[in-house]
Amino acid sequence: MSGGEQLGFDGMPQRLYACTPSRLNTWLDCPRRYRMTYLDRPMPPKGPPWAHNSVGASVHNALAGWWRLPVADRTPEAAGGLLARGWLTDGFRDEAQSARWRERAREMTERYAAGLDPADEPVGVERTVAARTDRIAVSGRIDRLDARGSELVVVDYKTGRYVQTADDARGSLALAIYAVAASRVLRRPCHRVELHHLPSGEVAAWEHTDESLERHIRRAERIAAEASAADDAYRARVPAPRRGEARTRVAAAPGRDAAPPVDHAPFDDRFPARPGRLCSWCDFARHCPEGREAAPRKDPWAALADET
Ligand code: SF4
Numbered sequence: 001m002s003g004g005e006q007l008g009f010d011g012m013p014q015r016l017y018a019c020t021p022s023r024l025n026t027w028l029d030c031p032r033r034y035r036m037t038y039l040d041r042p043m044p045p046k047g048p049p050w051a052h053n054s055v056g057a058s059v060h061n062a063l064a065g066w067w068r069l070p071v072a073d074r075t076p077e078a079a080g081g082l083l084a085r086g087w088l089t090d091g092f093r094d095e096a097q098s099a100r101w102r103e104r105a106r107e108m109t110e111r112y113a114a115g116l117d118p119a120d121e122p123v124g125v126e127r128t129v130a131a132r133t134d135r136i137a138v139s140g141r142i143d144r145l146d147a148r149g150s151e152l153v154v155v156d157y158k159t160g161r162y163v164q165t166a167d168d169a170r171g172s173l174a175l176a177i178y179a180v181a182a183s184r185v186l187r188r189p190c191h192r193v194e195l196h197h198l199p200s201g202e203v204a205a206w207e208h209t210d211e212s213l214e215r216h217i218r219r220a221e222r223i224a225a226e227a228s229a230a231d232d233a234y235r236a237r238v239p240a241p242r243r244g245e246a247r248t249r250v251a252a253a254p255g256r257d258a259a260p261p262v263d264h265a266p267f268d269d270r271f272p273a274r275p276g277r278l279c280s281w282c283d284f285a286r287h288c289p290e291g292r293e294a295a296p297r298k299d300p301w302a303a304l305a306d307e308t
Contacts, residue, residue, distance in 0.1 A: 001135070016135065016136060017231075018138075019227070020138065023038060026038070028223060030185065030273065031270070032264060032273040032284075033282055039231065040201070044262050047284070050301075051304055055101060056072075058088045059105055060143060060159075062080075069116045069287040070230050074113070074116075074118035075118075080107075080279075083098060083105055087102045091301060092300075093301050097304075108199055109197045122145055123152060127141065127145050128140070129181035131177070132197050135221045135225065139178055140178055140181065142156070142182060143157045149193060150188065151192065153177045156196060157192070159198050163200050163202050164177075164202070164204040165204050166204050168210075169204045170205055170208075173219065175193035176208060189211075191208045193206050194206075199305070201232065202285070213304075233270065234267065237266065237267075258299065262287040265308050276295070280296065280297055281303070282297075
């Protein structure tokens, strides 16, 4: 039996659905976006990058780098230095806006690092964990995994405007999956999940029980079952491209704007559009008339506080 197969109830091999929390959430948000993200190859060209993603990635990278420094070097200033040196500039309106946000992000990162104990070594930083059930093989990367007492704690950094609550921590499928996967990989219990909102310094935490984690996993399996059935229907209609074909087609496109329109009609029964206000932030809105109608695309820097 291959690593990706389990025996089903009827004794026949049953393929595991390999996924990340992000893939499952994309299916829930909008099946059409899921199709364009995970199935259409070549992938339809995305819209321009978002400045808030640059802020988030820069801060995450700086904090990950900070934990890799020798303990004596883990000062708040070092965190700020890492942030400034690794600053990502995609998506900002201009250099001045990028520089302003680099300083904001530097302050935010230094403030956060000042509240950390440099000697309190995490069990994992940007640690990839994975777990299997009878139906899914799920994996993901945890920003930070702490050891507190005999238990592990999942820490997720947040850098956007929205300040998370305990309800967000409780309801997060991703955090619950990380907790289960971390516990299995490291063979230590893990029930607590935390969202660390760097701009405000707030921590939204939730203490799961075995039962609540189990409920999240069962939910992940239900979402996976839907997405997996849709994947199979897609593959039945669209044979896998011959090796190299996708690359050739991407290279042949004369430019991003010249990409041919995406024909959704053959897939709309299994991958319907789910237009709503999130369409403003969808990377594939340019290929989606319903989404553009529902919510105009925002400027790439529109999610930055005080910039709209
Ligand atoms: S624009 Fe909206 S409806 Fe269209 S694919 Fe994106 S999220 Fe879905």
